[in-house]
Amino acid sequence: MHPRWAGRCESCGEWNTILEETVAPRPGPAAKGAGRPVDFVHLDGSAELPPRCPTGIVELDRVLGGGLVPASAILVGGDPGIGKSTLLLQAAAALARTGRRVLYISGEESIEQTRLRARRLGVQDTPLELAAAINLRDIAASLRTPGDTALVVIDSIQTMWLDSIDSAPGTVAQVRACSFELIQLAKAGRFAVVLVGHVTKDGAIAGPRVLEHMVDAVLYFEGDRGHQFRILRGVKNRFGATDEIGVFEMTDRGLAEVANPSALFLAERHGNIAGSAVFAGVEGTRPVLVEVQALLSPNPAGQPRRSVIGWDGGRLPMLLAVLEARGGLRLSATDVYLNVAGGLRVSEPAADLAVAAALVSAATETPTNAGMIYFGEIGLSGEVRQVTQVDARLKEAAKLGFVQATLPRRIARGNRPPVQPNGLELTEIGHISDLVGAFPRE
Ligand code: TYD
Ligand code: MG
Secondary structure, eight states, X not given: OOSSOOSBOTTTOOBSOOOOOOXXXXXXXXXXXXXXXXXXXXXSSOOOOOOOBOOXXXXXXXXHTSSBOTTOEEEEEEOTTSSHXXXXXXXXXXXXXXXXXXXXXXXXXXXXXXXXXXXXXXXXXXXXXXXXXXXXXXXXXXXXXXXXXXXXXXXXXXGOBOXXXXXXXXSHHHHHHHHHHHHHHHHHHTOEEEEEEEOOTTOOTTSXXXXXTTSSEEXXXXXXXXXXXXXXXXXXXXXXXXXXXXXXXXXXXXXXXXXXXXXXXXXXXXXXXXXEEEEEEEETTEEEEEEXXXXXXXXXXXXXXXXXXXXXXXXXXXXXXXXXXHHOOOOTTEEEEEEETTSOOOOOGGGHHHHXXXXXXXXXXXXXXXXXXXXXXXXTTSBEEOOSOHHXXXXXXXXXXXXXXXXXXXXXXXXXXXXXXXXXXXXXXXXXXXXXXXXXXX
16 A cells, blocks of 8 residues: 555565555445344255356357356456457357347447457357447446346456546456446346456556456466467366366457367477477366477576476476486586477476476487377476376377377376276386486487
8 A cells, every 4th residue: 555656666676566546435334233134044055056058169168167157257368469359259149149148348349340350250140239338337227127138248347437436447446346346237137247358468457367356257368379279268267167278279260169179289290300299288177288399509608598488487497407416417508498389388297297308308319209198297306296187198198199108107005007098008107217218318
């Protein structure tokens, strides 16, 4: 809290990061006895969850946990231009086509612009109801008698404006107040409301992060604008599992669902190149194979560079240190570039072994076996640790024609052996030196 303007934040030391937020004077504390007592109930009783309403876009429904939940609020965040409006117009149109009432309120684009987009997406003939508006008082008036509305899309929450708040659209105060109002309307009218929010790379101060705790589900739409792949990732879901992903491909006619992401992520792989290894990952319930690429370049004089795209940048120095101390690989005078091909962001520790394989392959200038996949976590003493969902990873690898897998050694303690899918030869290793030993020495 700052009572007056300040240029520099005292807690993080950054300049120009403090946002002004005026606090409206509140009516005094409620008079004694003015509240109505709340009802308490027993734990044992009706616990029926409301039926879900699938949008018809399978990749979206999976991330939502099976479809939209009535009377819930969903935040869809992402970089500007990543495809949020496209995704939601497609989803809204698909739902409207099933006969449900769907409202799409655009505060960013005119009716004409949205109609043009609809035409491009081939959804112009759906009975979707479209409006261009930013005044939340007007919007609220139209949502108070929602009829049998199933879904209301607000694109975007940063353009909405409540005249009782004395600040501009997009400020924390406006975003928060407008969201609160819309969420109340959704609960009262039993429809699902989707709030679209732009997130900017530099932290999104006035962005949707402030309302993550207000909504029931938070989905982030990610991707690299240079790539056609888009990943919809669930980061919060009160009604289902998080960490699910939906995979899309941006085409000139909108977003196409990608039913088999592994094939897509591996499509451009060239077999015989040193510094490449295939990681058998799992995103949510879904196995995804991706290529990890490493490039080394000698840098004897300066501070060596470590550059990472698509993986946890903090884990690379740790892995390099382990490879050096426990695997005997010398990488301290070498620039290291690491890339997860295709634009997917991998956060599983299970990727360690694939990253290590790509690094050792690059260091020894020996390609990994083209039919090999890797997964396993690596600890500080060089041990290769167990990871979850071994069967799902192996099955996906076999499905895509891989014939070998390098994975953590099973420990005796009652660990069920992994199912061995047809044609997959398993190499279980317990230490990073086993991995290094599989490549010829320099
Ligand atoms: P958009 O949905 O407007 O992004 P957001 O709402 O997240 O800001 O998507 C904009 C980008 O998508 C733009 O660069 C053009 C591209 N695009 C396509 O490639 N194909 C299409 O069919 C559409 C509608 C957009
Ligand atoms: Mg948009």
